[in-house]
Amino acid sequence: MKRFVKVLMQAPGAASLALFTREIWANPRAMGAACPSAPLLAGSMAARVPRDCDGLVIELGGGTGAVTTALLKHGVPPWKLVVVERSPTLAHHLRQRFPQLRIIQGDAAQLGQLLGHDRSKKIASIVSSLPLRSLHPATTRAISQQFETLLDAGGLLVQFTYDLRGTRTRWLPRFRRVSSKIVWGNLPPARVEVFERQA
Numbered sequence: 001m002k003r004f005v006k007v008l009m010q011a012p013g014a015a016s017l018a019l020f021t022r023e024i025w026a027n028p029r030a031m032g033a034a035c036p037s038a039p040l041l042a043g044s045m046a047a048r049v050p051r052d053c054d055g056l057v058i059e060l061g062g063g064t065g066a067v068t069t070a071l072l073k074h075g076v077p078p079w080k081l082v083v084v085e086r087s088p089t090l091a092h093h094l095r096q097r098f099p100q101l102r103i104i105q106g107d108a109a110q111l112g113q114l115l116g117h118d119r120s121k122k123i124a125s126i127v128s129s130l131p132l133r134s135l136h137p138a139t140t141r142a143i144s145q146q147f148e149t150l151l152d153a154g155g156l157l158v159q160f161t162y163d164l165r166g167t168r169t170r171w172l173p174r175f176r177r178v179s180s181k182i183v184w185g186n187l188p189p190a191r192v193e194v195f196e197r198q199a
C-alpha cells in the first residue's frame, strides 16, 4: 500500500492534487471545488481570452495552476499575466511552478490594492476561477465591485461555475453576458461564461 501511494505521488500532477486536497480540508468554502480544473475546462477558459489585445490578463484563484498553464499555452505572454491566489501555500506553489510570472498572494476582494504598480496599466481581461457561490456574500460583492472598477468598457471577465444554470447576473450588474458554454469534460461539468463590461 505504501509503495502504491509512493508511485501515485510520483505521477505527473499528483503533488498538485495532494496540495489541492489539503487546501480543501483547510478551507472548503474558499476552494469551492473537489479537484483542480481538467485541461478541457482550463483550455476553454483560456480560449476566451483574446490573444492580440492590449493590456494585462489577471487570473484570480490560481490554485495549483491548471488555468495558468492553459493561459500560457493559449499564447498569453508571461509579462502580461498576473495571478492572484488567496492561500499562501498555493501562492508559494505557483511561484515555484511559474517563476516567470507575477504571483500575488492576497484576497481578490482587494484586487486594486494588490496590483500595486500594475494598477495604472490597462486590464484587458480577468479570468476568474473564484467560487463566487460559496464565498461569503460580502466577499462576492466586494470582488464584483473590483471587477467593475478595474475593467474599462469592453473589458472581459471570464468566469466558470459549477452551477450549470450560470452565474447569477445580480452579482454583475454592469456586465453583459456575451457567451456561455457547458464543458462536460470536467468533474463535475462546469459552465464557462464571458461577460463584457458595459459603459
Ligand SMILES: C[S@@+](CC[C@H](N)C(=O)[O-])C[C@H]1O[C@@H](n2cnc3c(N)ncnc32)[C@H](O)[C@@H]1O
Pocket: 030, 031, 032, 033, 035, 036, 037, 060, 061, 062, 063, 064, 065, 066, 067, 084, 085, 086, 087, 090, 106, 107, 108, 109, 129, 130, 131, 135, 139
Ligand atoms: C475552484 S479553485 C480553482 C483553482 C484553479 N484555478 C483551477 O481551476 O484548478 C478556486 C481558487 O480560488 C482561490 N480563492 C478563493 N477565494 C479567493 C479570494 N477571495 N481571492 C483570491 N483567491 C481566492 C482558492 O484558494 C482556490 O485556489
